[in-house]
Amino acid sequence: MQRQCTGRDTASARSKSSPAVHALKKDGNTFVYHINGGGRVLASVRKEARRFMVTLEVNTKELEIDSATPLHLHWGLSRSDSEDWVLLDAKSAPPNTTLSGGETEAMRTPILESRPGVRRIEIALDARKAPVELHFVLYQPPTEKVPEKWFRSTKESNFSVPVGLGRGSPDPLGATWQSNGSVNFALYSRNAEGVILCLFKPGAVEPSTELDLSPGLHRTGDVWHAQLESVEGYDRYGYRVRGAVGWATGNRFHSRPVLLDPYAHFIAPHVPGQEDLPSPALALGLLQPEEPFDWEGDYPPLVPMEELIAYKLHVGGFTRDASSGVADAARGTFLGVVEKVQHLVDMGVNAVILQPIAAFDETLGSFFPISFFAPASIYGPGGSGVAASRSLKLLVKELHRAGIEVLLDVVYSHTAEGNDEDPKTVSLRGIDNATYYLVDEFGQFKIPEFGVGNAFNCNHPTVQRMIVDSIRRWVEEFHVDGFCFANAGALVTGPHGQQLSRPLLVEALAFDPVLADIKLIADLRSPITGVHQPVDFPHWSRWAEWNSRYRDDVRRFIRGEGGQLSSFATRLVGSGDIFDDRRGPGFSFNHVTSPYGYTLADVVSYTGYPNDFRCQNEFGWNAGVEGQVADPGVTDARQRQMRTYLVALFLSQGVPVLTMGDEYGHTKNGNLDVEDRNSVFHWGQMEGPLGSQLKELIARLVAFREEHPELLQRREYLLPHELVWHGYWPAHPEWDNPSSAFLAASLHQYVPVEEPEPDSEYEPEPELEAPERAPFSVPGVSLEAPSGAGEDLPEAVDPLAGLEPVGHGDLYIAFNAHGDQVTLGLPAPPRGAVWHRLADTSMPVQSYFVGEGEALHAPPPGAPDVVHPHGSYDLAPFSALLLEAKFPKGADGVRRPSYEMQTNKAAPFAVSLSGF
Template sequence: MIFKRKGLRPGEPYPLGATWDGSGTQFALYSENAEAVELCLVDDEGNEQRLPVRHRTSFVWHVYVPEIGPGQRYGYRVHGPWAPERGFRFNPNVRLLDPYAKALASRVQWNANSFAHRIDEPDGDLKMSENEALGAPLGVVIDPSFDWTGDRPPRVPFHRSVIYEAHVRGLTMLHPEIPEELRGTYLGIAHPAMIGYLRYLGITAIELLPVHAFVHEKFLLDRGLRNYWGYHTIGFFAPDVGYRAGNEVTAEVRQFKEMVKALHAAGIEVILDVVYNHTAEGNHMGPTLSLRGIDNPTYYRLVPGNERFYFDYTGTGNTLNVRHPQSLQLIMDSLRYWVLEMHVDGFRFDLASALARGLHDVDQLSSFFTIVHQDPVLSQTKLIAEPWDVGPGGYQVGNFPVRWAEWNGRYRDTLRDFWRGSGGTASDLGFRITGSSDLYENNGRKPYTSINFVTAHDGFTLADLVSYNEKHNEANGEGNCDGADDNRSWNCGAEGPTDDPAILQLRARQMRNIMASLLFSQGTPMILHGDERGRTQEGNNNGYCQDSPLTWQPWTWDEPSRALMEFTRKCLRIRHEHPGLRRSTFFKGRPIRGGKTYDIQWYRPDGELMTDEDWCNHCTQCLGVFLSGEGLDDVDESGDRLIDDDFVLLLNASPCDLGFVLPFADDSRPWQLLVDTHDDAATETRKGGEETALTSRSLKLFLRARRGA
């Protein structure tokens, strides 16, 4: 189709991107330093027509094209200076992706023409390529309409939430009840078999690894691998086309919405892992696909005085320039789009410290935090930070503002150390399993601010954590040099697979210990998909490039996997039923509301209260914590005082069997065993002052019914 230039209209500078109104499409692109912009319309055969974008308002280039509608492929050519030493990398030979594109026609096509510079010469990034570069994917105009009738955000309070970190492909690729054509897709997640499993387990929120359109790096494709995780974003508004069922262009947008609606109908929230700290364009030698060719110094943080180079706080070659208002607008517009148009419930921000850097340091009063805090839409969603980056001073666990939850890396490290038998962890453990008040209480946050996790996509799975002392990443093709070396793991006596029944039994118990500790800790628990079944990656702690059964969740059952899943479900059921195990306020360490019993007390195995010496003793590996059901100091949704049963949680990470004296010999109410990681079928009733047998490396949870129950 040929579009007559005389039919073009000026359009409007807002909204950015491609917006169809039923009669035509408005296109708007921000570029502060461009000298000219051409809109490229591409038909199904690849023929391109260039239309000049002549109107510019506040650095936004805009045009309205009549009779253009959904399915139309498009890109931009942006003219301006080629001066990399000053940060300018304009090259009209390169067709660029609209950063506001709502759908992509394809993935990046890797070849020499994916670059705006010469790649075959020393310092070639300083020299503009004259080749026609069509490697960037095209954007596609979408029809945003969707029937959201009946959709309601679950709005599960944080203190009631249980997060399940999952991958769209990894979770569904091997599921036998999901039709083959839906496996690995958004519709696979939406399938009743998948949603039914999540509900059966007790999950309230699924946290999906990145679904924004991303790039498979060329070096991975050359090895026969792929970017599995997706932390290499190229489009902040477009659902990745790789998770689409079928070949219908833009169907991924509708299918994503169908997934969200189905999950919401089951009461499950959708949290997206988002990557706004960098893009897939890499460092100064990387490809020019979108932002670099549109307005490099606006969108990226460049080295002052030598703007050829990029600041890299992310380990990927570049960092988005959140100090610039337009970069902030790009991020905020994207976030609001995913909430208002795609109906997601929250976000986990990858390397969030990079978003808070002012000149160089992480600034808790940064523009990014300020603008999110005051936004009436985003401030009401779940905001979760990965509170670190790779730059100086980037580790910021405990330092994010009010309204932000954080992946608590200190919780992960402490729980791993404690259960592998490392000494000197008792005092830190006390903070971690009670909500990390040392990190979150003083700035007005709550226990649920702590996203408690022991495993995540990045690192060992739970099964591998108790089966390997060393990483085994040979399959990644990097000589086993990639991935973390500090895993804080223990293989229980043999590296990797073994037939030794004693080792297998110990590993199973250790998995139960860690899972129970996680689910009975104050804070918001996050489970890595498959950990509840003992999923292994064969010791690979960096599965970023393994899109294969190595990282996919198996759905075949054997006795150990089913037993662990049912154990996890049991622990989650107990957690959901008892507000005392998921408090929304921190402990006070004193009697509450005029009562006589402290809201929390810590005990030694002999039944005596722990002393300062016990907390500091390097050999303290067994302890108990009493949680008073009358000491919640909180009310329910109706305003009535919350009262729960009492609990005693006993943890023994030592290699010795011990007797543990249960507290409150002067109270006639018995202690009833709920959980025993040594013997999940065990039953036991004890009086206060009596001793219970606590097997080496095991955990017990006892309940004492509230008064009058």
């Protein structure tokens, strides 16, 4: 039976518990209550050894009481407004305490006068009973002349003194362990009317202790807070939150569910049965402080953006398969990835992008978060949140030791809590829905365009602070080096769904001093639908972008689609149409595959269904047969295209990004779901013919890229004299030919030749009129290849006049996306140099980058019927070619141009630059 403190309105008073605390001393353990009718109560709580001492002093000078009649404390102890009283036995109660019977059963103790007008009582409580609330009213028994009297607070409620439950602090949010072992709890909820802190004992399905936080004592502004002397005996916690139920306000309060603290650092292990109760707890915080971790002097690699080679992986899928050879306890966890760090090193990767690792709804997948602060327990050995945290730190430390940065995919656009049609109240929905989610003027959820049920209110000041706090936690606690924000359009969305020109969140992240060296990448494509959001993303020269246009344009060209020369060329040289805004090519994260879409093997194996919107936007081509086949002719064409994709990726300006499984030809059988069950790394295939070849090709391309940083790892765009476009004929790209699917470019490393003395007979070469740097969009000039011999070409201006070669020789890169072989004319290499073939994707990988490459000598002077005076090359269908101009070695074994070579004239150049 529910015990009540008085026989009148105590129950209702306690349900709206609001003690009139008008003053609070600095120590946080002394409270002043004003009595309805005059006077006041001074309450103090102190701890002595194993007990709490509660002292109450009642000033009765203003009270209308009979001084000859005893004044009683009518009291009891409780832990929430829904639990029974905690009554003391005779040995534990103060002297002369009696038990009032009937429905008003409570303890009644006389309060003795300590000095005129002041009555005092001291109560000793076993510390093991804490935390509790001491509820009381003042009672004077009736006499022959005066009826009984009850004295309550000025709010007509019971007085309530927290014992072992301090007032606490509103900052920081979450559960914070103090040096003395106490724990501070703080929860933001602007619209809540009441908050109950729920504590669970090990194995308990329902809360073992519930502490009703008093608004007058435990609320500062919009933050509810309390401090416990100890949480010994409890292992989990959560909150019940009460408030107005009317949905038109945008709130979704319900007093029954126990909600996850948004700032919880660990998610507690699930206790079966807790989700089936009338008061379900779908997720709870773990009462566990951060454990010390020996970072052993860990320091971030700080790889310059333009030097990054990134690899995107799914922590669970990377080692979940038995073929990984990882011990069962570590498979699919952070520790499993630790065992495979050498695989990343062998490929030359210097950055990994981990798909979302914050706690998520495991039925929906990693892109549906339930927490922004806690690592997913599933990635820790034994499913432990604490183990997940510890092993993530170990993984970061080991990757840093190998010179590899750690970037995280993060999702702040939505959560797993759904909407009103399909609700799943875990945390924020029940805490303060109108603050954390976008709702319309009718209080209904705004459904975003990226295929989920709710939209996070990212630019609300409180939500913005929470996001920045979570990013800081990943950096400070886990040493993370950067973040890729999925559905980044949500970061620039205002509270009414409008696009903001200066969003609070994006600016805060860009200028946060703690995040000054952290890489920030905006991904405007939805991992759920695969659709790119057309958002003008502000960057403050800090934000990079996940370049979805690179993926689309490169796929469309390489599959042989006409009219793509200009777009393809723009992507090869750094997507200046996107990043020519005080950034540069190093801010472009280039990729031809991603977890949400076709894999490298699938993009050459599936065209998809004509009416399937997602398949249409994957721009795949199946080489004539849909799906996996064993036909050698088909498989050869597909593997050739896969190699061509990789060559394009690594020879483009910007950051190349591989997706887990690209290195062996992983297939999801055309499935486009980001959480497809086939997204498991099959380590056995790494040893197969295709796997060993692709991994070797990637490693060689990475090494080649690093050997040519001045051309392939640039902070700035290529200058006009460093880039020449070619078609079948040197310097004659077919920009206006819609059927052309061939493009080549030569990259030059030259510096101006020092001008001669004024008295010499030097005659300057004609100056090339060109912009200050290379174009990012290709001119629309018609330059079809002539049908005659090379001497029929129009008069050309030499773009390399007055320049001398330095460092490595020129590079020539060609892509034939036609279904037929083409014959291309080679441009002139620097004088004294010879073109060497380094790679041809129609040939076996073992022939790539072998030694100095194979020399391609031009026809001898005067040879009859020479169409291409500097040599030609037959390039197979769907293939790419890479050449390097190499000079003879000197006596010291070093290749360098001689003095005579410095007046070299390069290939004819007839492209008008007026359109650049």
